[in-house]
Amino acid sequence: MSKIKCQCGHDNPFGTVLCEKCGRPMTEEAKKSEVVDMRYEGSARRSQTYKRSIIDKIWNFFSSVKVGVGIIIAVLATSAIGTLFPQKLYVPVNQDSPAELLAYYERLYGIIGTLYYKLGFYDMYNSWWFKILIGMLGTSIIIASVDRVIPLYKSLKKQRTKRHASFMKRQRIYGAGLSGDAGSSLAKAEEKLKNMKYNVKTEDGAILAEKNRFSRWGPYVNHTGLIIFLFGVLLRGIPGFYVDQTMWIREGELRSIPGAPDYYLENKDFILETYSKEEADEVFGEAIDRVGTIVKSYQTDVSLYKKKEDSLPGSTDLEHVKDYPIVVNKPLKFDGYNIFQMDYRLAELKSMTMQLIEKKTGKSFGQFTIDLDDPEGVYELNDGARVDLIGYYADYDGVENGEPVSKSPIPNNPAFIFDMITPEKPNGEKSFVAIRQTLETEENAYQVKFVSAETRDISGLTIRKDKTLYILLLGGLIFMIGVIQGSYWNHRRIWIQKGEGEELLIAAHTNKNWFSLKKDLNAVKEFADLPKYEDRLDNESSSEEEEGEK
Amino acid sequence: MSKANKKRSRLIFRGVVLLLLAAAILFSIFSKDKVEVLAVGDKAPDFELVDLDGNKHRLSDYAGEGVFLNFWGTWCPPCKREMPYIENQYQAFKEKGVHVLSVNIAESNLKVDTFRDQYGLTFPIVIDKNKDVKELYNILPLPTTLLIDKDGRITKVITAEMTEKEIISYMESIQP
Numbered sequence: 001m002s003k004i005k006c007q008c009g010h011d012n013p014f015g016t017v018l019c020e021k022c023g024r025p026m027t028e029e030a031k032k033s034e035v036v037d038m039r040y041e042g043s044a045r046r047s048q049t050y051k052r053s054i055i056d057k058i059w060n061f062f063s064s065v066k067v068g069v070g071i072i073i074a075v076l077a078t079s080a081i082g083t084l085f086p087q088k089l090y091v092p093v094n095q096d097s098p099a100e101l102l103a104y105y106e107r108l109y110g111i112i113g114t115l116y117y118k119l120g121f122y123d124m125y126n127s128w129w130f131k132i133l134i135g136m137l138g139t140s141i142i143i144a145s146v147d148r149v150i151p152l153y154k155s156l157k158k159q160r161t162k163r164h165a166s167f168m169k170r171q172r173i174y175g176a177g178l179s180g181d182a183g184s185s186l187a188k189a190e191e192k193l194k195n196m197k198y199n200v201k202t203e204d205g206a207i208l209a210e211k212n213r214f215s216r217w218g219p220y221v222n223h224t225g226l227i228i229f230l231f232g233v234l235l236r237g238i239p240g241f242y243v244d245q246t247m248w249i250r251e252g253e254l255r256s257i258p259g260a261p262d263y264y265l266e267n268k269d270f271i272l273e274t275y276s277k278e279e280a281d282e283v284f285g286e287a288i289d290r291v292g293t294i295v296k297s298y299q300t301d302v303s304l305y306k307k308k309e310d311s312l313p314g315s316t317d318l319e320h321v322k323d324y325p326i327v328v329n330k331p332l333k334f335d336g337y338n339i340f341q342m343d344y345r346l347a348e349l350k351s352m353t354m355q356l357i358e359k360k361t362g363k364s365f366g367q368f369t370i371d372l373d374d375p376e377g378v379y380e381l382n383d384g385a386r387v388d389l390i391g392y393y394a395d396y397d398g399v400e401n402g403e404p405v406s407k408s409p410i411p412n413n414p415a416f417i418f419d420m421i422t423p424e425k426p427n428g429e430k431s432f433v434a435i436r437q438t439l440e441t442e443e444n445a446y447q448v449k450f451v452s453a454e455t456r457d458i459s460g461l462t463i464r465k466d467k468t469l470y471i472l473l474l475g476g477l478i479f480m481i482g483v484i485q486g487s488y489w490n491h492r493r494i495w496i497q498k499g500e501g502e503e504l505l506i507a508a509h510t511n512k513n514w515f516s517l518k519k520d521l522n523a524v525k526e527f528a529d530l531p532k533y534e535d536r537l538d539n540e541s542s543s544e545e546e547e548g549e550k
Numbered sequence: 551m552s553k554a555n556k557k558r559s560r561l562i563f564r565g566v567v568l569l570l571l572a573a574a575i576l577f578s579i580f581s582k583d584k585v586e587v588l589a590v591g592d593k594a595p596d597f598e599l600v601d602l603d604g605n606k607h608r609l610s611d612y613a614g615e616g617v618f619l620n621f622w623g624t625w626c627p628p629c630k631r632e633m634p635y636i637e638n639q640y641q642a643f644k645e646k647g648v649h650v651l652s653v654n655i656a657e658s659n660l661k662v663d664t665f666r667d668q669y670g671l672t673f674p675i676v677i678d679k680n681k682d683v684k685e686l687y688n689i690l691p692l693p694t695t696l697l698i699d700k701d702g703r704i705t706k707v708i709t710a711e712m713t714e715k716e717i718i719s720y721m722e723s724i725q726p
Binding site: 053055059128132136138139237238258261374376377389 | 561564565567568571574575577578579581595596597598599600608623624625627655656657658659660661663664676678679680681682683685686690691
């Protein structure tokens with residue numbers, strides 16, 4: 001591909017619209033147009049040059065703003081669809097069972113729900129196609145920016161003070177006319193523009209006044225911020241960078257912390273405090289009357305343990321690290337992890353107290369307590385009697401093949417098979433005891449009777465660790481700097497140069513806020529006696545302005 | 551720089567950038583949110599658990615031999631169904647260098663003890679009291695069985711009930 005040689009002698013890359021140096025229009029289209037498009041200074045977008053290898057073709061695809069906008073629309077549309085029904089994470093069924101998930105969406109949302117599931121919208125933020133879309137967005141941002149910012153930078157750097165008349169003529173703000181004394185007008189204009197904090201360059205009877213060029217880099221700074229942000233999110237995929245797990249832990253339980261290897265947590269106590277009527281009277285007295293109770297605090301008292309360095313997972317050789325009361329928004333912090341109070345369940349069965357009695361007389365042989373998590377096999381009682389626990393079903397769910405079944409290891413509905421051994425019946429009597437139910441194979445003389453049950457609470461905790469937080473913060477900060485840089489400052493340029501004889505040409509350009517540019521220009525015009533100019537794209541407002549001046 | 555050179559360096563630049571971006575996308579697709587997920591080919595992490603008789607069992611005790619590592623619960627119906635088959639094949643393979651290590655997830659000694667007697671199990675049964683090994687191996691459904699070869703590498707992860715035939719072929723596959 002050849003270079004385009006301008007009449008001024010400058011070699012421009014293929015695709016250039018306006019000569020990088022003097023501003024002469026290079027394309028037929030630009031030559032014909034009244035006002036030339038100044039985006040990217042009429043420079044050649046880098047990718048336009050080569051359309052040869054497959055790599056160049058892919059590059060060109062992502063360089064296109066149209067493609068970029070298309071990707072953004074696709075991301076927006078799919079993200080919006082993803083909010084129609086709850087995502088998988090928030091669905092109260094077994095997360096690892098596709099059948100249950102499908103059934104859930106089908107039951108609640110019918111055919112559309114089924115479709116929603118089948119198309120993968122139920123877990124779309126983790127789906128491969130959504131990740132590809134985001135990846136394409138990132139690619140588009142990087143390539144389109146690189147392709148534009150480099151030529152823009154070059155042409156702004158190379159721009160000449162003295163432009164060709166054809167460039168001036170094609171600016172949106174343009175004026176030409178005779179001035180009393182072109183030389184003194186130019187000198188005065190230069191003085192005035194310098195006072196107005198413009199950078200002024202002069203060359204052979206021409207002035208270029210320029211201000212706030214850095215505002216042009218705003219969008220690219222902003223894109224850099226976005227890329228840093230996406231990079232931070234990407235890092236979350238590396239093991240150890242990002243943890244977001246939940247755990248349920250019962251009072252008295254000691255277990256390893258999901259997502260935090262080598263660490264163990266013991267739940268000492270879960271405390272749910274509510275406001276008492278007296279202390280709440282002034283503030284929410286009425287509210288308490290209306291809703292009953294208002295919670296004051298949710299708290300889990302825990303002990304943190306760490307595995308000893310030389311011991312293996314599974315070993316019970318632990319080192320106590322610290323005790324801590326976890327309250328909402330006051331997480332337990334250690335080694336980059338935060339453990340938050342998130343949820344709770346009250347009153348799960350913990351143990352049951354029973355007594356052995358003789359049915360006829362009601363005589364008791366004493367009480368015994370069964371720890372539902374760790375029952376014993378034999379409970380010795382008074383007068384030589386004992387009860388053997390020969391079967392324990394924590395979550396009793398009926399009988400299958402002549403055998404009682406437990407559907408989970410959690411004591412939601414405990415059932416027992418007891419062997420009652422008494423001096424009178426040394427061979428024992430068997431009985432099946434569940435809640436509100438006692439079954440005997442034959443009429444027994446003795447019975448195990450329920451006395452009381454003790455309960456415990458369960459804390460729902462969330463384990464978080466995010467090493468990418470500061471990267472995301474940096475990305476967000478740079479993003480905002482770019483937005484501010486591009487929005488609150490405008491890149492303004494004013495060209496004034498001598499034409500034929502005493503004629504003066506003026507032209508001006510800004511990337512936004514033309515009104516203020518014209519205000520600047522009016523001030524200079526007044527001071528330096530410059531010819532009149534017109535805004536050729538905004539006749540209406542300029543005439544309004546004149547009316548206002550009357 | 552000559553024109554051909556320039557073109558070549560541009561091609562390299564673009565190729566590298568596109569390759570990096572494609573790699574980033576692929577990485578985001580294939581990285582999981584779980585901290586560490588064990589996969590086939592990984593080294594099986596060592597652990598130490600106590601069995602019903604109070605003996606310590608380490609996975610590394612079985613280095614050089616195949617290990618049939620079975621995670622289960624007494625309440626889980628498929629676990630119950632496959633237990634007799636595992637017992638049979640444990641007897642058949644224990645002299646051939648394949649060991650069965652059975653990990654119960656955090657149940658009471660009494661419960662596991664009763665279960666063992668009921669099914670007449672003779673292989674070592676350890677209890678993962680604080681769910682440490684469960685987290686380490688990222689065990690979700692029960693039963694889950696891992697096959698570990700003589701080099702300590704995971705050769706297969708089975709997350710479903712097994713037939714006796716399958717158990718035989720699995721044990722053969724890790725026989726040293």
